[in-house]
Amino acid sequence: xxxxxxxxxxxxxxxxxxxxxxxxxxxxxxxxxxxxxxxxxxxxxxxxxxxxxxxxxxxxxxxxxxxxxxxxxxxxxxxxxxxxxxxxxxxxxxxxxxxxxxxxxxxxxxxxxxxxxxxxxxxxxxxxxxxxxxxxxxxxxxxxxxxxxxxxxxxxxxxxxxxxxxxxxxxxxxxxxxxxxxxxxxxxxxxxxxxxxxxxxxxxxxxxxxxxxxxxxxxxxxxxxxxxxxxxxxxxxxxxxxxxxxxxxxxxxxxxxxxxxxxxxxxxxxxxxxxxxxxxxxxxxxxxxxxxxxxxx
Numbered sequence: 001x002x003x004x005x006x007x008x009x010x011x012x013x014x015x016x017x018x019x020x021x022x023x024x025x026x027x028x029x030x031x032x033x034x035x036x037x038x039x040x041x042x043x044x045x046x047x048x049x050x051x052x053x054x055x056x057x058x059x060x061x062x063x064x065x066x067x068x069x070x071x072x073x074x075x076x077x078x079x080x081x082x083x084x085x086x087x088x089x090x091x092x093x094x095x096x097x098x099x100x101x102x103x104x105x106x107x108x109x110x111x112x113x114x115x116x117x118x119x120x121x122x123x124x125x126x127x128x129x130x131x132x133x134x135x136x137x138x139x140x141x142x143x144x145x146x147x148x149x150x151x152x153x154x155x156x157x158x159x160x161x162x163x164x165x166x167x168x169x170x171x172x173x174x175x176x177x178x179x180x181x182x183x184x185x186x187x188x189x190x191x192x193x194x195x196x197x198x199x200x201x202x203x204x205x206x207x208x209x210x211x212x213x214x215x216x217x218x219x220x221x222x223x224x225x226x227x228x229x230x231x232x233x234x235x236x237x238x239x240x241x242x243x244x245x246x247x248x249x250x251x252x253x254x255x256x257x258x259x260x261x262x263x264x265x266x267x268x269x270x271x272x273x274x275x276x277x278x279x280x281x282x283x284x285x286x287x288x289x290x291x292x293x294x295x296x297x
Contacts, residue, residue: 103172
């Protein structure tokens with residue numbers, strides 16, 4: 001019995017050696033396959049768009065830049081038409097992938113769920129740390145609006161920086177940033193992220209807040225439709241002036257170059273101006289890009 005036992009152990013050891021070698025080979029193959037996959041270059045936004053011939057857009061309901069019919073969900077507006085036309089020039093299809101709010105534009109774009117934020121996106125240093133921008137297509141002035149009978153800040157906007165002053169602002173939107181940066185002492189009356197900008201003006205008109213900061217176009221449209229309610233106290237010196245762009249991945253130079261090649265043709269060929277005029281209910285509310293050339297005389 002002892003002899004048989006010794007033989008069995010030797011036989012087991014001889015069989016175990018090849019098994020260990022095979023296991024090491026398998027582990028080595030798995031390791032190098034994993035390393036090779038990790039080392040493979042990640043597909044860029046430009047590469048994905050060119051491969052699929054599709055531009056996936058994130059968008060925000062923000063008339064007249066992006067208009068969504070509440071009944072049919074049909075989209076239109078300045079940036080909608082610009083993006084659709086630019087895509088045609090680039091021989092791409094636009095997929096309006098996801099409706100978002102101002103507060104989650106950066107996370108949505110950088111998650112890869114969309115290729116660009118296609119509603120007018122203002123060039124600004126807050127989001128500029130995380131996203132890139134196309135060339136500006138037009139400019140928006142942001143002004144301070146107060147009640148028509150409120151003269152406390154006329155000629156002295158710095159007086160708004162006071163704990164007794166309340167600012168109507170929605171989470172993650174420009175009015176919030178302006179209040180925090182320019183008037184940190186003022187009290188913020190916060191509204192949800194996707195609140196319509198006209199609601200900020202209504203909060204002031206109904207005395208729920210003293211001031212708000214909105215795009216001049218929207219402010220002037222509100223005044224036109226509600227005469228005697230509000231006034232613009234920074235018309236000559238806007239609180240902010242922003243270039244309207246598409247927000248794109250920050251490090252994808254080829255993607256930006258491709259989009260700009262179509263946008264610059266539309267801009268200086270007059271197509272952008274025609275689209276703006278189509279939706280511009282309040283003349284003068286949207287600032288045009290100056291021509292970068294001079295015609296020889």
